[in-house]
Amino acid sequence: DAGVTQSPTHLIKTRGQHVTLRCSPISGHKSVSWYQQVLGQGPQFIFQYYEKEERGRGNFPDRFSARQFPNYSSELNVNALLLGDSALYLCASSPILEGNYGYTFGSGTRLTVV
Amino acid sequence: AQTVTQSQPEMSVQEAETVTLSCTYDTSESDYYLFWYKQPPSRQMILVIRQEAYKQQNATENRFSVNFQKAAKSFSLKISDSQxxxxxxxxxxxxxxxxxxxxxxxxxxxxxxxxxxL
Known part of the structure:
Protein backbone atom coordinates (compact mmCIF):
# COMPACT_ATOMS: atom_id res chain seq x y z
CA ASP A 1 0.00 0.00 0.00
CA ALA A 2 1.23 3.49 -0.82
CA GLY A 3 1.94 5.70 2.15
CA VAL A 4 1.32 9.43 2.36
CA THR A 5 2.79 11.01 -0.74
CA GLN A 6 3.84 14.63 -1.04
CA SER A 7 4.94 16.64 -4.04
CA PRO A 8 7.24 18.18 -4.88
CA THR A 9 10.04 16.92 -2.63
CA HIS A 10 12.08 20.10 -2.98
CA LEU A 11 11.19 23.59 -4.11
CA ILE A 12 13.02 26.90 -4.40
CA LYS A 13 10.98 30.09 -4.63
CA THR A 14 11.66 33.80 -4.57
CA ARG A 15 10.27 36.17 -1.94
CA GLY A 16 6.80 37.39 -2.85
CA GLN A 17 5.96 34.36 -4.98
CA HIS A 18 3.17 31.87 -4.41
CA VAL A 19 3.60 28.14 -3.80
CA THR A 20 1.28 25.12 -3.84
CA LEU A 21 2.19 21.92 -2.03
CA ARG A 22 0.28 18.71 -2.58
CA CYS A 23 -0.51 15.68 -0.43
CA SER A 24 -2.20 12.35 -1.13
CA PRO A 25 -3.26 10.50 2.03
CA ILE A 26 -3.24 6.77 2.53
CA SER A 27 -6.20 5.17 0.79
CA GLY A 28 -9.21 5.25 3.10
CA HIS A 29 -7.83 8.04 5.29
CA LYS A 30 -10.24 10.95 5.51
CA SER A 31 -8.21 13.33 7.66
CA VAL A 32 -5.25 15.35 6.38
CA SER A 33 -3.14 17.69 8.48
CA TRP A 34 -0.32 20.04 7.54
CA TYR A 35 2.70 20.87 9.70
CA GLN A 36 5.62 23.26 9.25
CA GLN A 37 9.00 22.16 10.58
CA VAL A 38 11.67 24.83 10.76
CA LEU A 39 15.24 23.54 10.98
CA GLY A 40 16.05 22.45 14.51
CA GLN A 41 12.46 22.63 15.73
CA GLY A 42 9.53 20.28 16.16
CA PRO A 43 6.70 20.42 13.63
CA GLN A 44 4.08 23.15 14.13
CA PHE A 45 0.42 22.58 13.27
CA ILE A 46 -0.91 24.58 10.32
CA PHE A 47 -4.25 23.03 9.26
CA GLN A 48 -6.41 19.97 9.70
CA TYR A 49 -9.10 18.85 7.29
CA TYR A 50 -11.59 16.06 7.80
CA GLU A 51 -14.20 15.01 5.28
CA LYS A 52 -13.30 18.06 3.21
CA GLU A 53 -14.06 20.52 6.01
CA GLU A 54 -11.50 22.59 7.90
CA ARG A 55 -11.36 21.37 11.49
CA GLY A 56 -8.68 23.67 12.77
CA ARG A 57 -5.99 26.17 12.00
CA GLY A 58 -2.76 26.88 13.81
CA ASN A 59 -1.19 30.25 14.52
CA PHE A 60 -0.26 31.07 10.93
CA PRO A 61 -1.08 34.21 8.89
CA ASP A 62 -3.80 34.37 6.29
CA ARG A 63 -1.15 33.95 3.61
CA PHE A 64 -1.47 30.25 4.38
CA SER A 65 -4.54 28.45 3.06
CA ALA A 66 -5.49 24.89 2.29
CA ARG A 67 -8.25 22.74 0.96
CA GLN A 68 -9.21 19.08 0.74
CA PHE A 69 -10.64 17.55 -2.40
CA PRO A 70 -13.40 14.91 -2.82
CA ASN A 71 -10.72 12.19 -3.13
CA TYR A 72 -9.30 13.41 0.24
CA SER A 73 -6.08 14.73 -1.26
CA SER A 74 -5.07 18.17 -0.11
CA GLU A 75 -3.23 21.31 -1.17
CA LEU A 76 -1.43 23.84 0.98
CA ASN A 77 -1.04 27.28 -0.55
CA VAL A 78 1.25 30.01 0.66
CA ASN A 79 1.07 33.51 -0.84
CA ALA A 80 3.58 36.35 -0.71
CA LEU A 81 6.41 34.10 0.42
CA LEU A 82 8.81 35.36 3.08
CA LEU A 83 12.29 34.12 3.88
CA GLY A 84 10.88 32.81 7.16
CA ASP A 85 8.58 30.44 5.29
CA SER A 86 11.61 28.31 4.43
CA ALA A 87 10.94 24.99 6.13
CA LEU A 88 10.01 21.36 5.73
CA TYR A 89 6.26 21.05 5.19
CA LEU A 90 4.83 17.76 6.38
CA CYS A 91 1.49 16.22 5.57
CA ALA A 92 -0.10 13.62 7.85
CA SER A 93 -3.18 11.47 7.41
CA SER A 94 -5.41 9.33 9.59
CA PRO A 95 -8.59 7.35 8.95
CA ILE A 96 -10.67 9.26 11.49
CA LEU A 97 -10.13 11.90 14.15
CA GLU A 98 -11.06 9.84 17.18
CA GLY A 99 -8.99 7.16 18.82
CA ASN A 100 -5.30 6.74 19.40
CA TYR A 101 -4.23 7.04 15.79
CA GLY A 102 -0.80 8.58 15.64
CA TYR A 103 -1.13 9.89 12.10
CA THR A 104 1.04 8.70 9.24
CA PHE A 105 3.40 11.30 7.82
CA GLY A 106 4.76 11.83 4.36
CA SER A 107 8.41 12.60 3.68
CA GLY A 108 7.66 16.29 3.31
CA THR A 109 8.36 19.12 0.90
CA ARG A 110 11.51 21.11 1.54
CA LEU A 111 10.71 24.74 0.65
CA THR A 112 13.53 27.24 0.31
CA VAL A 113 12.66 30.91 -0.14
CA VAL A 114 15.46 33.10 -1.49
CA ALA B 1 -2.68 25.52 25.50
CA GLN B 2 -0.78 22.30 25.70
CA THR B 3 3.00 22.36 25.71
CA VAL B 4 5.57 19.60 25.34
CA THR B 5 9.12 19.91 26.68
CA GLN B 6 12.12 17.79 25.78
CA SER B 7 15.04 18.95 27.89
CA GLN B 8 17.74 16.81 26.26
CA PRO B 9 18.83 18.30 22.92
CA GLU B 10 21.28 15.43 22.34
CA MET B 11 21.88 11.99 23.78
CA SER B 12 24.44 9.34 23.01
CA VAL B 13 24.32 5.59 23.64
CA GLN B 14 26.58 2.69 22.81
CA GLU B 15 25.30 -0.08 20.64
CA ALA B 16 23.43 -2.75 22.64
CA GLU B 17 23.04 -0.43 25.63
CA THR B 18 19.88 1.20 27.00
CA VAL B 19 18.99 4.88 26.79
CA THR B 20 16.07 6.91 28.16
CA LEU B 21 14.74 10.06 26.51
CA SER B 22 12.74 12.48 28.67
CA CYS B 23 9.53 14.33 27.91
CA THR B 24 7.20 16.41 30.05
CA TYR B 25 3.97 18.04 29.01
CA ASP B 26 1.43 20.46 30.34
CA THR B 27 -2.31 20.10 29.92
CA SER B 28 -5.53 20.68 31.81
CA GLU B 29 -7.28 17.81 30.05
CA SER B 30 -7.74 14.37 31.56
CA ASP B 31 -8.13 12.43 28.34
CA TYR B 32 -5.38 12.59 25.74
CA TYR B 33 -2.81 10.60 23.80
CA LEU B 34 0.97 10.70 23.83
CA PHE B 35 3.36 9.59 21.12
CA TRP B 36 7.02 9.22 20.35
CA TYR B 37 8.07 9.79 16.77
CA LYS B 38 11.43 9.08 15.14
CA GLN B 39 12.72 11.29 12.33
CA PRO B 40 15.80 9.94 10.52
CA PRO B 41 17.69 12.01 7.92
CA SER B 42 15.16 10.81 5.35
CA ARG B 43 12.81 13.34 7.05
CA GLN B 44 9.80 11.06 7.39
CA MET B 45 8.25 11.05 10.86
CA ILE B 46 7.83 7.45 11.96
CA LEU B 47 5.55 6.50 14.84
CA VAL B 48 7.51 4.59 17.47
CA ILE B 49 5.01 4.11 20.29
CA ARG B 50 1.73 5.50 21.61
CA GLN B 51 0.07 5.76 25.03
CA GLU B 52 -3.51 6.49 25.97
CA ALA B 53 -3.78 8.62 29.12
CA TYR B 54 -6.60 6.48 30.54
CA LYS B 55 -4.39 3.38 30.49
CA GLN B 56 -2.19 2.92 33.54
CA GLN B 57 -0.14 0.20 31.89
CA ASN B 58 2.95 1.49 30.12
CA ALA B 59 3.07 0.82 26.38
CA THR B 60 5.73 -1.47 24.92
CA GLU B 61 6.74 -2.09 21.32
CA ASN B 62 9.58 -4.58 21.02
CA ARG B 63 12.75 -2.75 22.21
CA PHE B 64 10.84 0.46 22.90
CA SER B 65 8.90 1.14 26.09
CA VAL B 66 7.58 4.17 27.90
CA ASN B 67 7.35 5.28 31.50
CA PHE B 68 4.09 7.21 31.72
CA GLN B 69 3.57 9.16 34.92
CA LYS B 70 0.23 10.94 34.53
CA ALA B 71 0.32 12.89 37.79
CA ALA B 72 3.81 14.14 37.05
CA LYS B 73 2.93 14.73 33.38
CA SER B 74 5.98 12.80 32.32
CA PHE B 75 6.37 10.47 29.34
CA SER B 76 9.86 9.05 28.86
CA LEU B 77 11.00 6.65 26.14
CA LYS B 78 13.36 3.77 26.89
CA ILE B 79 15.24 2.13 24.05
CA SER B 80 16.79 -1.20 24.94
CA ASP B 81 19.53 -3.02 23.03
CA SER B 82 20.22 0.12 20.97
CA GLN B 83 21.05 -0.39 17.32
CA LEU B 118 29.96 1.36 18.31
Missing part, protein backbone atom coordinates in the same frame (compact mmCIF):
# COMPACT_ATOMS: atom_id res chain seq x y z
CA UNK B 84 22.83 1.83 14.80
CA UNK B 85 19.52 2.26 13.00
CA UNK B 86 18.03 3.90 16.07
CA UNK B 87 20.11 7.03 15.44
CA UNK B 88 17.67 9.82 14.62
CA UNK B 89 15.76 12.79 16.03
CA UNK B 90 13.09 11.69 18.49
CA UNK B 91 10.04 13.84 19.07
CA UNK B 92 7.55 13.55 21.89
CA UNK B 93 4.02 14.59 20.90
CA UNK B 94 0.69 15.21 22.62
CA UNK B 95 -2.75 14.94 21.10
CA UNK B 96 -6.07 15.73 22.70
CA UNK B 97 -9.18 13.91 21.51
CA UNK B 98 -11.29 15.86 19.03
CA UNK B 99 -13.97 18.07 20.47
CA UNK B 100 -16.93 19.06 18.36
CA UNK B 101 -15.78 21.08 15.39
CA UNK B 102 -12.18 21.39 16.52
CA UNK B 103 -8.93 19.95 15.31
CA UNK B 104 -7.23 16.97 16.87
CA UNK B 105 -3.73 18.25 16.37
CA UNK B 106 -0.34 17.00 17.46
CA UNK B 107 1.79 19.27 19.66
CA UNK B 108 5.47 18.38 19.41
CA UNK B 109 8.47 18.96 21.60
CA UNK B 110 11.72 20.34 20.21
CA UNK B 111 13.26 16.91 19.82
CA UNK B 112 16.24 14.93 21.08
CA UNK B 113 19.00 13.89 18.70
CA UNK B 114 20.11 10.35 19.52
CA UNK B 115 23.56 9.17 18.49
CA UNK B 116 24.42 5.48 18.60
CA UNK B 117 28.11 4.63 18.81
Missing amino acids: LGDAAMYFCAYRSPPHTGTASKLTFGTGTRLQVT
Whole structure:
Protein backbone atom coordinates (compact mmCIF):
# COMPACT_ATOMS: atom_id res chain seq x y z
CA ASP A 1 0.00 0.00 0.00
CA ALA A 2 1.23 3.49 -0.82
CA GLY A 3 1.94 5.70 2.15
CA VAL A 4 1.32 9.43 2.36
CA THR A 5 2.79 11.01 -0.74
CA GLN A 6 3.84 14.63 -1.04
CA SER A 7 4.94 16.64 -4.04
CA PRO A 8 7.24 18.18 -4.88
CA THR A 9 10.04 16.92 -2.63
CA HIS A 10 12.08 20.10 -2.98
CA LEU A 11 11.19 23.59 -4.11
CA ILE A 12 13.02 26.90 -4.40
CA LYS A 13 10.98 30.09 -4.63
CA THR A 14 11.66 33.80 -4.57
CA ARG A 15 10.27 36.17 -1.94
CA GLY A 16 6.80 37.39 -2.85
CA GLN A 17 5.96 34.36 -4.98
CA HIS A 18 3.17 31.87 -4.41
CA VAL A 19 3.60 28.14 -3.80
CA THR A 20 1.28 25.12 -3.84
CA LEU A 21 2.19 21.92 -2.03
CA ARG A 22 0.28 18.71 -2.58
CA CYS A 23 -0.51 15.68 -0.43
CA SER A 24 -2.20 12.35 -1.13
CA PRO A 25 -3.26 10.50 2.03
CA ILE A 26 -3.24 6.77 2.53
CA SER A 27 -6.20 5.17 0.79
CA GLY A 28 -9.21 5.25 3.10
CA HIS A 29 -7.83 8.04 5.29
CA LYS A 30 -10.24 10.95 5.51
CA SER A 31 -8.21 13.33 7.66
CA VAL A 32 -5.25 15.35 6.38
CA SER A 33 -3.14 17.69 8.48
CA TRP A 34 -0.32 20.04 7.54
CA TYR A 35 2.70 20.87 9.70
CA GLN A 36 5.62 23.26 9.25
CA GLN A 37 9.00 22.16 10.58
CA VAL A 38 11.67 24.83 10.76
CA LEU A 39 15.24 23.54 10.98
CA GLY A 40 16.05 22.45 14.51
CA GLN A 41 12.46 22.63 15.73
CA GLY A 42 9.53 20.28 16.16
CA PRO A 43 6.70 20.42 13.63
CA GLN A 44 4.08 23.15 14.13
CA PHE A 45 0.42 22.58 13.27
CA ILE A 46 -0.91 24.58 10.32
CA PHE A 47 -4.25 23.03 9.26
CA GLN A 48 -6.41 19.97 9.70
CA TYR A 49 -9.10 18.85 7.29
CA TYR A 50 -11.59 16.06 7.80
CA GLU A 51 -14.20 15.01 5.28
CA LYS A 52 -13.30 18.06 3.21
CA GLU A 53 -14.06 20.52 6.01
CA GLU A 54 -11.50 22.59 7.90
CA ARG A 55 -11.36 21.37 11.49
CA GLY A 56 -8.68 23.67 12.77
CA ARG A 57 -5.99 26.17 12.00
CA GLY A 58 -2.76 26.88 13.81
CA ASN A 59 -1.19 30.25 14.52
CA PHE A 60 -0.26 31.07 10.93
CA PRO A 61 -1.08 34.21 8.89
CA ASP A 62 -3.80 34.37 6.29
CA ARG A 63 -1.15 33.95 3.61
CA PHE A 64 -1.47 30.25 4.38
CA SER A 65 -4.54 28.45 3.06
CA ALA A 66 -5.49 24.89 2.29
CA ARG A 67 -8.25 22.74 0.96
CA GLN A 68 -9.21 19.08 0.74
CA PHE A 69 -10.64 17.55 -2.40
CA PRO A 70 -13.40 14.91 -2.82
CA ASN A 71 -10.72 12.19 -3.13
CA TYR A 72 -9.30 13.41 0.24
CA SER A 73 -6.08 14.73 -1.26
CA SER A 74 -5.07 18.17 -0.11
CA GLU A 75 -3.23 21.31 -1.17
CA LEU A 76 -1.43 23.84 0.98
CA ASN A 77 -1.04 27.28 -0.55
CA VAL A 78 1.25 30.01 0.66
CA ASN A 79 1.07 33.51 -0.84
CA ALA A 80 3.58 36.35 -0.71
CA LEU A 81 6.41 34.10 0.42
CA LEU A 82 8.81 35.36 3.08
CA LEU A 83 12.29 34.12 3.88
CA GLY A 84 10.88 32.81 7.16
CA ASP A 85 8.58 30.44 5.29
CA SER A 86 11.61 28.31 4.43
CA ALA A 87 10.94 24.99 6.13
CA LEU A 88 10.01 21.36 5.73
CA TYR A 89 6.26 21.05 5.19
CA LEU A 90 4.83 17.76 6.38
CA CYS A 91 1.49 16.22 5.57
CA ALA A 92 -0.10 13.62 7.85
CA SER A 93 -3.18 11.47 7.41
CA SER A 94 -5.41 9.33 9.59
CA PRO A 95 -8.59 7.35 8.95
CA ILE A 96 -10.67 9.26 11.49
CA LEU A 97 -10.13 11.90 14.15
CA GLU A 98 -11.06 9.84 17.18
CA GLY A 99 -8.99 7.16 18.82
CA ASN A 100 -5.30 6.74 19.40
CA TYR A 101 -4.23 7.04 15.79
CA GLY A 102 -0.80 8.58 15.64
CA TYR A 103 -1.13 9.89 12.10
CA THR A 104 1.04 8.70 9.24
CA PHE A 105 3.40 11.30 7.82
CA GLY A 106 4.76 11.83 4.36
CA SER A 107 8.41 12.60 3.68
CA GLY A 108 7.66 16.29 3.31
CA THR A 109 8.36 19.12 0.90
CA ARG A 110 11.51 21.11 1.54
CA LEU A 111 10.71 24.74 0.65
CA THR A 112 13.53 27.24 0.31
CA VAL A 113 12.66 30.91 -0.14
CA VAL A 114 15.46 33.10 -1.49
CA ALA B 1 -2.68 25.52 25.50
CA GLN B 2 -0.78 22.30 25.70
CA THR B 3 3.00 22.36 25.71
CA VAL B 4 5.57 19.60 25.34
CA THR B 5 9.12 19.91 26.68
CA GLN B 6 12.12 17.79 25.78
CA SER B 7 15.04 18.95 27.89
CA GLN B 8 17.74 16.81 26.26
CA PRO B 9 18.83 18.30 22.92
CA GLU B 10 21.28 15.43 22.34
CA MET B 11 21.88 11.99 23.78
CA SER B 12 24.44 9.34 23.01
CA VAL B 13 24.32 5.59 23.64
CA GLN B 14 26.58 2.69 22.81
CA GLU B 15 25.30 -0.08 20.64
CA ALA B 16 23.43 -2.75 22.64
CA GLU B 17 23.04 -0.43 25.63
CA THR B 18 19.88 1.20 27.00
CA VAL B 19 18.99 4.88 26.79
CA THR B 20 16.07 6.91 28.16
CA LEU B 21 14.74 10.06 26.51
CA SER B 22 12.74 12.48 28.67
CA CYS B 23 9.53 14.33 27.91
CA THR B 24 7.20 16.41 30.05
CA TYR B 25 3.97 18.04 29.01
CA ASP B 26 1.43 20.46 30.34
CA THR B 27 -2.31 20.10 29.92
CA SER B 28 -5.53 20.68 31.81
CA GLU B 29 -7.28 17.81 30.05
CA SER B 30 -7.74 14.37 31.56
CA ASP B 31 -8.13 12.43 28.34
CA TYR B 32 -5.38 12.59 25.74
CA TYR B 33 -2.81 10.60 23.80
CA LEU B 34 0.97 10.70 23.83
CA PHE B 35 3.36 9.59 21.12
CA TRP B 36 7.02 9.22 20.35
CA TYR B 37 8.07 9.79 16.77
CA LYS B 38 11.43 9.08 15.14
CA GLN B 39 12.72 11.29 12.33
CA PRO B 40 15.80 9.94 10.52
CA PRO B 41 17.69 12.01 7.92
CA SER B 42 15.16 10.81 5.35
CA ARG B 43 12.81 13.34 7.05
CA GLN B 44 9.80 11.06 7.39
CA MET B 45 8.25 11.05 10.86
CA ILE B 46 7.83 7.45 11.96
CA LEU B 47 5.55 6.50 14.84
CA VAL B 48 7.51 4.59 17.47
CA ILE B 49 5.01 4.11 20.29
CA ARG B 50 1.73 5.50 21.61
CA GLN B 51 0.07 5.76 25.03
CA GLU B 52 -3.51 6.49 25.97
CA ALA B 53 -3.78 8.62 29.12
CA TYR B 54 -6.60 6.48 30.54
CA LYS B 55 -4.39 3.38 30.49
CA GLN B 56 -2.19 2.92 33.54
CA GLN B 57 -0.14 0.20 31.89
CA ASN B 58 2.95 1.49 30.12
CA ALA B 59 3.07 0.82 26.38
CA THR B 60 5.73 -1.47 24.92
CA GLU B 61 6.74 -2.09 21.32
CA ASN B 62 9.58 -4.58 21.02
CA ARG B 63 12.75 -2.75 22.21
CA PHE B 64 10.84 0.46 22.90
CA SER B 65 8.90 1.14 26.09
CA VAL B 66 7.58 4.17 27.90
CA ASN B 67 7.35 5.28 31.50
CA PHE B 68 4.09 7.21 31.72
CA GLN B 69 3.57 9.16 34.92
CA LYS B 70 0.23 10.94 34.53
CA ALA B 71 0.32 12.89 37.79
CA ALA B 72 3.81 14.14 37.05
CA LYS B 73 2.93 14.73 33.38
CA SER B 74 5.98 12.80 32.32
CA PHE B 75 6.37 10.47 29.34
CA SER B 76 9.86 9.05 28.86
CA LEU B 77 11.00 6.65 26.14
CA LYS B 78 13.36 3.77 26.89
CA ILE B 79 15.24 2.13 24.05
CA SER B 80 16.79 -1.20 24.94
CA ASP B 81 19.53 -3.02 23.03
CA SER B 82 20.22 0.12 20.97
CA GLN B 83 21.05 -0.39 17.32
CA LEU B 84 22.83 1.83 14.80
CA GLY B 85 19.52 2.26 13.00
CA ASP B 86 18.03 3.90 16.07
CA ALA B 87 20.11 7.03 15.44
CA ALA B 88 17.67 9.82 14.62
CA MET B 89 15.76 12.79 16.03
CA TYR B 90 13.09 11.69 18.49
CA PHE B 91 10.04 13.84 19.07
CA CYS B 92 7.55 13.55 21.89
CA ALA B 93 4.02 14.59 20.90
CA TYR B 94 0.69 15.21 22.62
CA ARG B 95 -2.75 14.94 21.10
CA SER B 96 -6.07 15.73 22.70
CA PRO B 97 -9.18 13.91 21.51
CA PRO B 98 -11.29 15.86 19.03
CA HIS B 99 -13.97 18.07 20.47
CA THR B 100 -16.93 19.06 18.36
CA GLY B 101 -15.78 21.08 15.39
CA THR B 102 -12.18 21.39 16.52
CA ALA B 103 -8.93 19.95 15.31
CA SER B 104 -7.23 16.97 16.87
CA LYS B 105 -3.73 18.25 16.37
CA LEU B 106 -0.34 17.00 17.46
CA THR B 107 1.79 19.27 19.66
CA PHE B 108 5.47 18.38 19.41
CA GLY B 109 8.47 18.96 21.60
CA THR B 110 11.72 20.34 20.21
CA GLY B 111 13.26 16.91 19.82
CA THR B 112 16.24 14.93 21.08
CA ARG B 113 19.00 13.89 18.70
CA LEU B 114 20.11 10.35 19.52
CA GLN B 115 23.56 9.17 18.49
CA VAL B 116 24.42 5.48 18.60
CA THR B 117 28.11 4.63 18.81
CA LEU B 118 29.96 1.36 18.31
